[in-house]
Amino acid sequence: MFLPATPEELRTLGWAGLDVILVTGDSYIDSPFVGVSLIGHWLVQAGYRVGVISQPDLDSSADIGRLGEPALFWGVTGGCIDSLIANRTAAGKRRREDDYTAGGINCRRPDRAVIAYANLIRHHFKATAPIVLGGVEASLRRIAHYDAWSNRVRRSVLIDAKADLLVYGMGERTVLELAERLRDRLPVTEVRGVCYAATEPKPGTVELASYTAAAGDPAAFREMFLAFARNQDPLTGQGLSQRQDTRWLIHNPPQLPLTEPEMDAVYGMDFERALHPRDRRRGPARAVETIRFAIPTHRGCYGECSFCAIAVHEGRTVSSRSEESILHEAELIAGLPDFKGYILDVGGPTANMYGFECAKKLRRGACLDRRCLYPSVCESLRPDHDRQRRLLAKLRRTPGVKQAIVASGIRPDLVLADRKQGIPYLRDVVRHHTSGQMKIAPEHSEERVLRCMGKPSRESLLPFCEHFRRLTAEAGKEQFLTYYLIAAHPGCTEADMEQLRRFAARDLSIRPEQVQLFTPAPSTLATLMYHTERDPFSGRPLFVEKTAAGRERQKNILVAKAGRFRYEMAVSHQTQKEVRPWARTKTSRKKPRRNLPKR
Ligand code: SF4
Incomplete structure (x- = not known):
């Protein structure tokens, strides 16, 4: 079964609203190789109502608004590939083709897609549910990072996108815990695999060199990166705090890897292994040929x-x-x-x-x-x-x-x-x-x-x-x-x-x-x-x-x-x-x- 992507599909399912809306920079391919699909089905299997909006138009509310507002959170991803890597060649030129876009033309995913989509949501929905960033783009840009396309060190994408939370790494266990805690109105600041912004560093965490220091001094950037890398093991990694201008980025320890039975449960879900019919109208997506x-x-x-x-x-x-x-x-x-x-x-x-x-x-x-x-x-x-x-x-x-x-x-x-x-x-x-x-x-x-x-x-x-x-x-x-x-x-x-x-x-x-x-x-x-x-x-x-x-x-x-x-x-x-x-x-x-x- 496809996750619903249109109001008609919501009506067919008899769902009056959604708990989670996932927004992605790819066309919606329902496949065990695609993060949106895995996370969406995983949440549905746990009893949540989840919809998908793929490659929304940035100039109107027509796409981003078509499924309404979620009760628990918006999940935003750039897609299966970091949007700048997907959109630009190593030489910086715009790529013309796109395997993850229906029709194959690279014209629907904005650069820095997670920032663009978070802004789009904020623009059309005031005081809406939390915006949670995820996927590879959010993962790779979760702390201060060097961005080759702008040739500078940038802040965490969580701060730049003005989002509420960032889920890094493999997200199945983390999003379930988040959904439960948001549903029960409990704090989410202790969930593994999550980054969030705070007004002060979190006690007991390793304090990284600040964004300003890392951006201004390559030696401080190196020290920051190595401390970050030393704390990425799920069993030994400690929480991290990094000052980013006036706020602090809090990076909780990594989520524990899935056990074999959990892996089986995730990959044993029912996937269509195909492009959603709404996107298929623009043509096939070449990635489907490879992963179907x-x-x-x-x-x-x-x-x-x-x-x-x-x-x-x-x-x-x-x-x-x-x-x-x-x-x-x-x-x-x-x-x-x-x-x-x-x-x-x-x-x-x-x-x-x-x-x-x-x-x-x-x-x-x-x-x-x-x-x-x-x-x-x-x-x-x-x-x-x-x-x-x-x-x-x-x-x-x-x-x-x-x-x-x-x-x-x-x-x-x-x-x-x-x-x-x-x-x-x-x-x-x-x-x-x-x-x-x-x-x-x-x-x-x-x-x-x-x-x-x-x-x-x-x-x-x-x-x-x-x-x-x-x-x-x-x-x-x-x-x-x-x-x-x-x-x-x-x-x-x-x-x-x-x-x-x-x-x-x-x-x-x-x-x-x-x-x-x-x-x-x-x-x-x-x-x-x-x-x-x-x-x-x-x-x-x-x-x-x-x-x-x-x-x-x-x-x-x-x-x-x-x-x-x-x-x-x-x-x-x-x-x-x-x-x-x-x-x-x-x-x-x-x-x-x-x-x-x-x-
Ligand atoms: S984690 Fe295991 S395999 Fe890897 S370097 Fe250490 S002992 Fe060797």
């Missing part, structure tokens, strides 16, 4: 690549669904009338993080003094692909499913670190679950740049490539590795790009056709480097290419001097990986599609 027949298996990522925002939004703890829940979803998909037998992705932020986590992290919280995968896989993690192998084997036997493709990226270092099941897992994927290309993300080849990125050395890449080629040959298939590479990452020089080009030609035998220009997404470690031009840990100066011409030159070194190599390619992905690694994009659609299943 895809299954999310887990959320969270402990890869912590410096440029990626997944850990900031989804957290560093991986929460997985049970095999039964995933198989049930596969059966549902197999029963859809237009299903041709191919599940287009079984995965998450990183496909092979499904089904295992560090026992120490789950008991006592993530380490603050080291990363789980950098410089090498932590011994305490004990990667184990057994559960994923069993899941994939059962998917192969699901009636109606010809192939379940693992299209999400695979971490080579995790495969190699799992001495027992790693190569058998790779063999399974190569034989049965690859559509012709397997995505991996070395991002670069040079040690100094990889250190800035938090990516493992090339030494873990080459053996993986060898295994892939050997297993592909054994399977008698023609299929390829697809490499994600980034130019102009902080710390990367033109000489580094020359080395990468040589490495790609000599060791990978690839001809890069597209390379992602680094995008400074808010609240990532790489963006801290970009803004401060310093190594975040040592404080030593760091080369950062900021000029448009220099960034373009770095990219062109790789793509313009490409050699005569025959089959593999590199594509861009950073923007998508930040928020929805499985979302197909303009660039990925242009990839040559070899060895794809026949439809």
